Amino acid sequence: MSALPWICRSCARAMRPLHRNQSLRYASTATSRLAPSLIARAQSIAAEHDDLQKSLNAEFDRKKAKRVGELRRVAEALRNWDKVTSAITELSSMVDDPEQDADLAAIAKEELEIEESKLDDTERALSASLTKRHAFADLPCLIEIRPGPGGLEGRYFADSMFKMYKAHCARRGYQVNVVKYELSDGAGDSSSSLGELPLQEAILEVASEGAYDIFRIEAGMHRVQRVPDTESKGRMHTSAVAVWVLPSFAESTASESDFDDPESDFYVNPQDVKIETMRARGAGGQHVNKTESAIRMTHGPTGTTVSMQDHRSQQRNREEAWRLLRSRIASQRVEQREEEAVRLRNSVLSKTQITRGDKIRTYNYNQNRVTDHRAGLDVFNLADVVAGGDNLDKLMDAATQWLITTEIEAVAAEEEEKQKVASGTKKT
Numbered sequence: 001m002s003a004l005p006w007i008c009r010s011c012a013r014a015m016r017p018l019h020r021n022q023s024l025r026y027a028s029t030a031t032s033r034l035a036p037s038l039i040a041r042a043q044s045i046a047a048e049h050d051d052l053q054k055s056l057n058a059e060f061d062r063k064k065a066k067r068v069g070e071l072r073r074v075a076e077a078l079r080n081w082d083k084v085t086s087a088i089t090e091l092s093s094m095v096d097d098p099e100q101d102a103d104l105a106a107i108a109k110e111e112l113e114i115e116e117s118k119l120d121d122t123e124r125a126l127s128a129s130l131t132k133r134h135a136f137a138d139l140p141c142l143i144e145i146r147p148g149p150g151g152l153e154g155r156y157f158a159d160s161m162f163k164m165y166k167a168h169c170a171r172r173g174y175q176v177n178v179v180k181y182e183l184s185d186g187a188g189d190s191s192s193s194l195g196e197l198p199l200q201e202a203i204l205e206v207a208s209e210g211a212y213d214i215f216r217i218e219a220g221m222h223r224v225q226r227v228p229d230t231e232s233k234g235r236m237h238t239s240a241v242a243v244w245v246l247p248s249f250a251e252s253t254a255s256e257s258d259f260d261d262p263e264s265d266f267y268v269n270p271q272d273v274k275i276e277t278m279r280a281r282g283a284g285g286q287h288v289n290k291t292e293s294a295i296r297m298t299h300g301p302t303g304t305t306v307s308m309q310d311h312r313s314q315q316r317n318r319e320e321a322w323r324l325l326r327s328r329i330a331s332q333r334v335e336q337r338e339e340e341a342v343r344l345r346n347s348v349l350s351k352t353q354i355t356r357g358d359k360i361r362t363y364n365y366n367q368n369r370v371t372d373h374r375a376g377l378d379v380f381n382l383a384d385v386v387a388g389g390d391n392l393d394k395l396m397d398a399a400t401q402w403l404i405t406t407e408i409e410a411v412a413a414e415e416e417e418k419q420k421v422a423s424g425t426k427k428t
Contacts, residue, residue, distance in 0.1 A: 034123050037415035038408075042078045042126055049075040077129040081122040087115045131407040135265070135334055136247035137213035142179065142327055143204045148221060148240035155184055156196035157224040157363070158241045160386050165204055165218075167388030174211060179203040179320060180310050193229050203324065205248055212247050217374075217399040218360075219245040226365035236366060240359070246327040265330040273325070274298045275318075280309035295321045304328050361395070370395060375402040 049071035052064050094100050094108040145162050147154035162181070169176045180203035191197055206215060222241045227234055259266050280294040294309035295317040306328065308321040362371045363382060370379045370391070375398035384391040 034127065035412045035416070037419060038127060038130060038412050041130060041411070041415050042074055042081075045071055045130075046075040046078045073133075074126075074129045077122070077126040081126045084115055084118045084122045088112065088119065091115060127408040127411075128404050130411050131404065134213060134216065136330075138210055139212045140205065140207045140209065140248040141212040141215050142244075142246045142248045142324065143206065143215060143218070144244040144246065145199070145202045145204070146242050147199060148242050151239070152190070152198055152230075153224075153226075153228045153237055154239035154241060155198040155200070156192045156194075157222075157239055158202070159196040159199040160194070161222060161241050161243065162199060162202040162204065164386045164388050164392065165215075168392055169204075169206055169388075171388055175207040177205040177207060179205050179324070180308065182310070207248070212245065214396075216245045217396060217403055218243055220360035223359050223362045224365070225362060244331075246331045248323070248327055259326065265333045266326050268299065268322075268326055268329055272300045274300065277314065293317055297321045297325050299325060299329060302329060302332060304332070360399070372399050372402075375399050 049068060052068045052071070055061070056064055056068060091108045091112040095105055095112060097105070100108075143165055145158050145165075147158040166176060166178075180201060182200045182202070184198040184200040220243060222243060223238060224241065225236055225238050227236050231237065259268075261267055262269075274297070276296045276298075277292040278294045278296065279292050293312060293314040294307065295314065296305065296307040298305045304325065306321050306324045308317040308324070311317050311320070360372065360374055362373065363386070364371070365382060368380055368382045370382050370385045371377070372395045375395075377395060377398040379385060379391045379394055381389075381391045385395065
């Protein structure tokens with residue numbers, strides 16, 4: 001297909017053709033800023049995709065169909081990139097040809113500018129397609145929020161973060177369920193001047209598909225800097241709130257997650273779990289005092305403990321506790337595999353690991369500023385951020401782009417290392 005489909009055939013014949021042995025795909029790489037190793041990897045994956053697709057067209061095979069689905073993202077991104085870079089090569093040839101008709105060269109120059117403006121987006125999409133998609137990317141998620149160091153002030157801000165994510169989900173139209181919302185017993189009925197309550201722990205389920213991929217960049221330590229209501233000398237205090245983002249596995253989708261498969265990340269052997277019943281704490285009247293509806297589960301091999309008392313029914317608390325336990329253990333298993341992969345791969349990859357100890361964002365009330373330390377982005381509208389507004393979108397988008405960029409660097413470094421090893425093997 002011509003880069004200029006709207007040019008008449010006689011004009012198109014005036015275009016200077018490429019050399020017979022010159023491939024458009026390889027000729028166009030001169031205009032690209034992508035590492036050759038990334039392009040080579042994409043071409044290899046696309047070739048595998050096309051071969052498998054031909055095989056499927058002849059005879060259906062479930063494993064091949066699944067593999068084709070996994071590779072399609074790269075194949076389509078490479079196809080779009082090829083289209084743009086090939087167009088740039090053709091149009092550049094027309095513009096640089098001294099024998100070219102002046103009017104046609106002017107039209108080609110305008111079209112060239114349009115195609116070059118598309119190059120950044122297609123390169124970014126191709127690079128991102130080469131990064132490994134997270135195993136839980138398409139699943140709903142659980143957002144766990146707990147106060148870190150900072151005493152009562154940390155508990156207050158934890159409540160603000162809970163409300164921030166809840167409001168954000170409402171604005172974006174995500175389906176949300178409050179799995180757990182527990183206030184601190186020792187704080188009494190206190191509240192901040194902003195209406196914040198002393199939160200002990202909260203768990204918010206974002207039940208929309210793909211929520212894990214959206215919110216996983218929020219996992220880590222969120223730091224708040226502000227003057228507490230009780231501070232008489234106006235000194236600023238620093239507190240922290242820990243956020244975990246876990247995949248959510250509904251019982252209704254057990255056939256997909258396969259809780260009974262010992263090879264599954266989601267499998268938990270009931271014999272490894274100690275289950276205790278107890279009376280719930282906090283408000284609740286006679287029900288709390290007379291009924292042992294609260295559940296605590298402890299997974300022996302990992303020491304993971306979950307407790308649930310939000311529901312009056314012991315059975316409902318038991319179901320929610322099992323679901324939370326599976327999510328935490330599955331997440332731990334994936335983290336362990338990723339940590340092992342980090343030790344085996346180039347050190348660049350370690351930058352993409354978002355662990356629970358990272359201070360990923362700072363909320364500075366005195367300066368009306370929120371800083372995402374990974375993306376290096378400052379937003380000067382703190383009220384809108386904590387209200388779950390558009391500025392929170394900016395921070396999350398920037399952090400997501402940072403993650404994609406570092407993952408792309410890791411893929412490029414890995415490919416270059418493979419080429420070095422292959423080159424050394426050939427020499428020997």
